[in-house]
Amino acid sequence: MQISARHADRTTIFDVSGDIDLANSPEVRKALLHEVREKRTPRVVMNLSKVRYIDSSGVASLVEGLKACRDLNLRFILFGLSPSAREVLQLSRLLKIFEVYDNEDQALAS
Amino acid sequence: MKTKPSRQPDGNGLPALRDGLLLKLQLHSDPKLLSVVRGALERLTEVLGFSASDCRSVTRAVDEALTNIMRHCYGGRLDQPIEVCCKRLPRRPSSHEGLEILLSDRGPAVDPAKLRGRRLDEIKPGGLGLHFIRQSMDTVEYQRGRGINRFRMVKYLPQSESPKC
Numbered sequence: 001m002q003i004s005a006r007h008a009d010r011t012t013i014f015d016v017s018g019d020i021d022l023a024n025s026p027e028v029r030k031a032l033l034h035e036v037r038e039k040r041t042p043r044v045v046m047n048l049s050k051v052r053y054i055d056s057s058g059v060a061s062l063v064e065g066l067k068a069c070r071d072l073n074l075r076f077i078l079f080g081l082s083p084s085a086r087e088v089l090q091l092s093r094l095l096k097i098f099e100v101y102d103n104e105d106q107a108l109a110s
Numbered sequence: 111m112k113t114k115p116s117r118q119p120d121g122n123g124l125p126a127l128r129d130g131l132l133l134k135l136q137l138h139s140d141p142k143l144l145s146v147v148r149g150a151l152e153r154l155t156e157v158l159g160f161s162a163s164d165c166r167s168v169t170r171a172v173d174e175a176l177t178n179i180m181r182h183c184y185g186g187r188l189d190q191p192i193e194v195c196c197k198r199l200p201r202r203p204s205s206h207e208g209l210e211i212l213l214s215d216r217g218p219a220v221d222p223a224k225l226r227g228r229r230l231d232e233i234k235p236g237g238l239g240l241h242f243i244r245q246s247m248d249t250v251e252y253q254r255g256r257g258i259n260r261f262r263m264v265k266y267l268p269q270s271e272s273p274k275c
Binding site: 019021022023053055056057059060083084087088091092 | 141142144145148162163166167170173174177180181237238239241242245
């Protein structure tokens with residue numbers, strides 16, 4: 001798994017690639033929470049288009065990011081969900097609580 | 111990690127033993143090995159003829175169960191033994207053909223009350239793994255014996271899909 005950040009006007013986009021599982025979800029969580037709690041970027045966007053698999057610990061990291069954003073009145077956005085990622089969010093009934101878009105253009109235009 | 115394919119190829123050249131054994135993996139409780147097991151399960155379920163969605167479901171269930179063993183049974187220690195045993199279940203009058211996956215570990219006994227998973231009406235991180243497993247598999251059972259935890263999962267093939275090996 002690899003994660004990197006791009007910064008645009010009042011927005012940070014995290015580009016994630018590979019699988020998010022127990023081996024690396026703490027890294028995702030740490031990057032997300034740092035961006036939210038320390039930098040307080042108004043809009044945090046997760047590019048998951050190159051993420052093939054997310055396990056429950058990865059979902060938990062996304063939920064933590066979402067809750068941290070809500071606590072600070074920031075926006076947390078996901079885009080590019082793979083079938084597997086979409087399935088786990090549906091199974092956990094969390095798909096509706098996230099702001100989800102198909103691609104980056106839609107996410108940034110929102 | 112050790113891989114133990116069976117030694118008696120069937121008529122298709124695919125491994126199969128009389129007891130239905132398809133694949134046995136012995137691994138340490140290192141999360142870095144989860145992706146290796148997922149790769150094996152993805153291919154195995156494909157070969158058996160499961161739909162793409164069911165391949166993902168079975169792989170997810172095994173991954174989540176292994177994650178639980180690594181986190182809760184072994185407390186994050188990386189060098190503890192885990193065995194993954196996959197068997198083909200023959201068609202019976204009461205059930206279709208299917209895939210049985212048995213995970214074994216030597217961690218402390220699991221409290222069956224903790225295997226129920228949490229309710230989903232609360233938005234909070236954690237506690238989703240068991241829910242994913244129960245949603246994905248047709249049978250989920252836990253047994254403890256001789257110091258070993260055995261977590262058994264079964265996924266049946268739909269009636270219209272005949273197994274390819």
